[in-house]
Amino acid sequence: METKVKTPKVKICGMRYLPNVKEILEYQPDYLGFIFFVGSKRFTAAHEMDRIIKLDFGKTKRIGVFVNEEIDIILDFKERGYFSIVQLHGDESPEYVEKLSASGLEVIKAISVGDDFNKAQLKPFEGKVDYFLFDTKGKYRGGNGWKFNWNVLKDIDHQTPFFLSGGLTPDDVEKAVSLDIPELEALDFNSQLETKPGIKNINRVEELVKSLKEIKQTTLN
Numbered sequence: 116m117e118t119k120v121k122t123p124k125v126k127i128c129g130m131r132y133l134p135n136v137k138e139i140l141e142y143q144p145d146y147l148g149f150i151f152f153v154g155s156k157r158f159t160a161a162h163e164m165d166r167i168i169k170l171d172f173g174k175t176k177r178i179g180v181f182v183n184e185e186i187d188i189i190l191d192f193k194e195r196g197y198f199s200i201v202q203l204h205g206d207e208s209p210e211y212v213e214k215l216s217a218s219g220l221e222v223i224k225a226i227s228v229g230d231d232f233n234k235a236q237l238k239p240f241e242g243k244v245d246y247f248l249f250d251t252k253g254k255y256r257g258g259n260g261w262k263f264n265w266n267v268l269k270d271i272d273h274q275t276p277f278f279l280s281g282g283l284t285p286d287d288v289e290k291a292v293s294l295d296i297p298e299l300e301a302l303d304f305n306s307q308l309e310t311k312p313g314i315k316n317i318n319r320v321e322e323l324v325k326s327l328k329e330i331k332q333t334t335l336n
């Protein structure tokens with residue numbers, strides 16, 4: 116008998132060029148991520164974002180990615196309509212998260228998973244963040260392009276839904292779904308779909324769509 120599992124949503128991150136955003140929107144991902152960290156190769160400039168938000172996003176939600184940014188800057192970007200969700204990749208505190216939540220933003224706290232990962236670090240954020248995002252610890256704050264050992268996910272008492280990130284490719288969809296963790300909200304794709312930083316390759320996105328279709332034939336949604 117087939118085992119029925121839930122298909123996670125899809126986030127494509129690190130978008131920055133309007134024509135490429137337009138192409139990717141044709142595939143209606145659940146989330147599109149824009150990185151507002153100047154240290155990133157995928158940094159999205161505000162003047163570009165002002166043009167991007169005029170596109171028809173349909174049901175695709177926009178996520179703003181930040182690293183230790185001033186709260187007022189994030190709130191200003193929210194007011195400009197850049198996003199309704201923020202993804203925090205720095206050393207942001209639970210109090211910082213609470214301030215952003217109070218503004219009506221949904222908050223994703225990125226957790227860098229390395230050999231020193233300790234699930235106790237999640238506790239101060241439980242009940243405060245909307246989602247965790249488990250990413251691979253590396254040289255950069257994000258976008259390192261390789262996977263961490265997903266076995267650590269099985270050892271967490273998931274009280275908060277999460278995004279799975281870190282070097283994901285279309286070939287990883289099946290394995291991620293077979294983890295069979297109901298709190299797995301979304302799979303997050305970034306560098307492994309790229310032609311160059313900030314440009315997503317349509318062929319890779321087609322591969323992703325194919326992988327998702329195959330999974331959906333044996334899943335609930």
Ligand SMILES: O=C(O)c1ccccc1N[C@@H]1O[C@H](COP(=O)(O)O)[C@@H](O)[C@H]1O
Pocket residue numbers: 128129148150152154155156157180181182204248250255256257258259260261280281282283303304305306307
């Ligand atoms: O991609 C970046 O340059 C980046 C910089 C600073 C913070 C986050 C960043 N990207 C996020 O990193 C993860 C994993 O990306 P990858 O698949 O390993 O390339 C993803 O959530 C991006 O949003």
